[in-house]
Amino acid sequence: MKLHRLLHLAVRCAFLAGVGQANAQIPPLYAGADLVHGEKLIADHQCTACHQKRVGGDGSAMYRPGERVNTLGALRGMVEACNMQLNLGLFPDEVTSIAAVLNRDHYRLK
Numbered sequence: 777m778k779l780h781r782l783l784h785l786a787v788r789c790a791f792l793a794g795v796g797q798a799n800a801q802i803p804p805l806y807a808g809a810d811l812v813h814g815e816k817l818i819a820d821h822q823c824t825a826c827h828q829k830r831v832g833g834d835g836s837a838m839y840r841p842g843e844r845v846n847t848l849g850a851l852r853g854m855v856e857a858c859n860m861q862l863n864l865g866l867f868p869d870e871v872t873s874i875a876a877v878l879n880r881d882h883y884r885l886k
């Protein structure tokens with residue numbers, strides 16, 4: 777666990793130091809989100825694989841901007857709900873990072 781956190785921090789620092797451009801894609805409500813780590817968490821927790829089973833295609837049809845999820849707060853809330861329901865044990869900053877990736881790639885909420 778400790779090593780994981782250290783790695784996490786190292787990745788985050790490298791990210792913040794290096795990639796100014798990518799941060800422009802993070803809305804203020806998600807300040808501190810780590811897009812690279814968010815992408816990794818989404819892959820590690822099989823989010824897409826499960827969604828694909830339900831909706832087919834690449835799974836992205838599961839993400840329906842403008843319906844239930846129509847604000848940044850609601851999007852983060854959905855990710856947190858999955859976190860609790862699936863018992864993923866994500867830290868709050870990890871939930872934010874995942875929400876930031878979903879927003880960049882699918883929801884594009886302001």
Ligand code: HEC
Binds near residue numbers: 823830841854
């Ligand atoms: C075991 C299957 C499964 C896994 C794993 C899973 N999901 Fe889901 N997810 C669902 C189902 C089913 C729904 C639709 C629930 C509903 O309509 O009430 C859903 C809905 C969602 C929504 C709401 C979409 C919308 O616009 O209404 C988000 C966001 C979401 N999942 C994110 C995630 C993330 C992030 C992960 C990984 C950390 C994840 N899910 C892992 C099954 C899964």
